[in-house]
Structure formats: structure tokens, C-alpha cells
Amino acid sequence: MPEGHTLHRLADELAATFAGGAVRVASPQGRFADAAALLDGQVLEGAEAWGKNLFVAFPAERFVHVHLGLYGRFDVHAGVTEVPPPVGQVRLRLVGEGAYADLRGATTCALVTTEQRDAVVARSGPDPLRDDADPDRAWERIRRSRAPIGGLLMDQAVLAGVGNVYRAELLFRHRIDPMRPGTTLRRGQWRAMWDDLVGLMREGVRTGRIDTVRPEHEPEAMGRPPRKDDHGGEVYVYRRDGMPCHVCGSIVHTTELQGRNLFWCPRCQRRFRSRSLQ
Template identity: 60%
Template sequence: MPEGHTLHRLAREHQADFGDGAVRVSSPQGRFTAGAAQLDGVLFERAEAHGKHLFHHYATDAVVHVHLGLYGGFTGFALPAPEPRGQVRLRLEGEERGTDLRGPTRCDLITPEEAESRRAKLGPDPLRDDADPERSWQRISRSRTSIAALLMDQTVLAGVGNVYRAEVLFRHGIPPTTSGRSLGRERWELVWGDLVDLMADGVKVGRIDTVRPEHEPQVTGRAPREDRHGGEVYVYRRAGLPCLVCATPVALTDLHARKLYWCPTCQS
């Protein structure tokens, strides 16, 4: 599932391609036909992301809410538009660019009030200027739940997925089973600040890089990572391989039906 930086990157792209212009909206697949008919030819005001959710705001006080889920994705294209390929739920066309949405978990037309209600149920997003990390800390500091689970709870913290979860815990030497109330405020503030920086870099470069300069391949002489997700990471999808810092084999277990990676030595 795409993590928060991907949605913020999409919001920036859509704002650049469609913002403050009338757009052509269609649903080649047919599952968003009614919504598309209400938006076709309407001014696209802005795009914004909150966590793993994307919101398109239109001048008619209408909002399209998209959650990509496991299989959803946008494909941009230059005009003139190509023939739709596959199950295109939503097609947007601006003056020079367009984009196709396929396979989302959610794509629905809602009011601005409903959009705010949905956002209110999400935790603070490290990539948003209006984020209040104190809200997350109040939940975390009272919880017996492991910090590994809390970081993935979108009502506690929005936008963090499996990669950022594993990597930020490693970078701060935090055992994944540490309870929220045992974490300590100083550690939490370091984790939050690191997520802000790491995720902002993810928006900029379009991939997740978490390895510090002294552990980069060109410094250590190791081979660069080869993975379809891209990016240099410490533990994510490196189960059984030597830790880049201490050489202990990276551990793997399941936590709430998601794979959890960590170093038993560096995070002891």
C-alpha cells in the first residue's frame, strides 16, 4: 500500500496539472459515472493529501475522496488522451495533461463537510503544515500497545506505513515491542522529527531512503539495494540479511497481519 509521501506527491502533481482550471471528468469503467457527470467542466480548485488519503476539491463545493488501498494507482499522460486501458475508474483531463485512476479501494464524491469529518478521524500527518504531534503523543503516552502497532494506526499517526515504521524504529534503536507509554517524550519527539524529514525527502525524490550517509553503498563498498520499491533502507525487506550497522541477521515476524522487520542487536 502506498505510504503518505506517495499521496502528497500525487497531490502536488495534480495541483500542478489541474489546479485553477476547468477539467474534463469521465469514468471509462462506469463505476464513477454519476460523480463524473457532476464534475465534468467544473473548476478544479486544489488537491490535498492527509495520510494515505487524497482529496480533490472542486468549485461546486464537491470533493472527490480517493484511497488507493493495495492495488490503486494513478497514471499520468500528455494530451491528446490515449484510449483508456484496463479498468479506469476516473479520468481527469486538463489543458495539457491528464491522469487515469485504476483499482482504488475508495473513490467517492462527498461534501467539504464530509471531507473534514473523514480527516478529523485521522491522526496528525508529518507532511502537513497543520499537523500537531501532541495529538499523537497523547494517544501514544497512555497506551500499552506496542509502538510498532501504534505507528501503523492511522488514527494515531497518518501516512506512516510498513517501510517508514520499520526504518524509523531502527534509526532510533527502539525495540518494536516497546509500549507506547514506555517510549518517553524525548524519544517520541525525535521519532516525529525524523519522520517529518524522511517523508519530506520521499515526496521530493519519489522513493523511500532512510540510510544515513555513513552507511551508503558508496561509503561501505556494499552492493546497492535491488528491490522494486527502490531506496536504501536498513531493515525493511532485508530479513535474514546482515544488519548494515552490526551484521546481525535482520529479524522478521508478523504483527497485526503485517510484516515487521528489525535488528535484534541494534534495537535491543
């Protein structure tokens, strides 16, 4: 599933390509046809992301709400002289001056009002990529929960935009046991994690990939080959189960947590034991 940086890049790309101009709006697949007819020929006013939710703004306080889910894609093609016929199940097509964009496979594609958009945002935790994000909102949820921090970081009501990659890498970078209860985390630890996450995700927006290793652990510094993976980017533990940790050499482990694969290094992220149980 695309993580938050992907949605912010997409919002920026849609705004840069279409904002301020009238667009043709269609639903070749047909599932968004009624809403597309209402928007066809209107000016696309802008686009923004909140976590993994994308909102494309049109006049009269109408928004196209998109959630890509596991398999969705929203491909933007700029600088074209001809718009080709749609290929596959295109739920939404936008066509502007010398550009078009096709949405396929999304979990959500719906025309919503400002009130409905605000309701989606209200159910979401703070987004590290937004300037108006309040990390204390997430902290209040974390410090009251005995759920594993590895699960809390993926709960979009706690923290918006973090997926499996950022979750695993953030916990590794801060040497935190993924199974540690949220109630045992210290406020200073959380703020350090938040600040780190903001930096990592902003870099993801800039480059379009997730890179989390520090300079001393990059391939050139370690004399190792670059990572080859369809997710791209240099990482410490994500999808590296059975391989040696870049830091300590121990074998990276994996298990399932709340239906998703979790990756961690058992030496760098030692099992947390509460002092009350020691």
C-alpha cells in the same frame, strides 16, 4: 500500500497539472459515473493529501476522495497531444489541456462534501508532512496505550501517512524495540522520532523514494552494491530479513504484527524490559 509521501507528491502533481482549469471528468469503468457527470466541465480547484487520503477539490465545496489502498494507482500524464482510449478498469479519468490522469484499483473513489472530508480528517492522526500537524495529538494516544509501538505507528488514527517502510526504518534509526508498549516511551524519544520522520518523509516527497540510511551506511561508503528492490531506496531493515544489519552485522529478523510483516535488528533494537519487571 503507498505511504504518505506518495500521496503528497500525487496531490502536488495533480494541482500543478490541472488546478485552475476546466476538466473533463469521466468514469470509463462506470462505478463513478454519476459523480463524474456532476463534475464534468468544472474547474479543478486544487488537491491535497492528509495521510493516505487524497482530496481533489471542485466548486461548490465538492471533493473527490481517493484512497489508493493496496493496489490503486493514479497516473498523471502531462504534455500530451492526444488522449488515448482508456486501458483496463479506469475508475476515474480527468482530462485537461494537454494532460490526462487515470485512477485504477483504488479502495475509495467518492464524491464528498466539506463536512464529509472533515470527518475523514478528524478520524486521522497528525500528518508529518503537513505544516499544521500537531505531534502532541499522536503522543497523547501513544503514551496511554499498552499496544506495541510498532503497531501504533501504523494506526492511521494515531499517525497519518506512515506505512510499513517508514515504521520499520524509524524504529531502527531510534534503536527501539517494535514490541515496546507505547506507555513506556518517553516524550523526548517521541519528539525525536517525530522530527526524524518529518525529515525522512519530506525527502521522500522530493525524490519519490524512501531512503533512510545515514551517509556512513550508503553503498559507496560501505563498499556494497546498491539495494535492488521494487520499492527502491536504501533502507536498514525493511524487506532485508535474513541479511546482515548494515550497522552491527547481525541478521535482520521478521515477524507478523497486526497482519503486516515487521522487520527489525535484534541487536540494534534490543528487547525492551520494563524496570518494574527487572
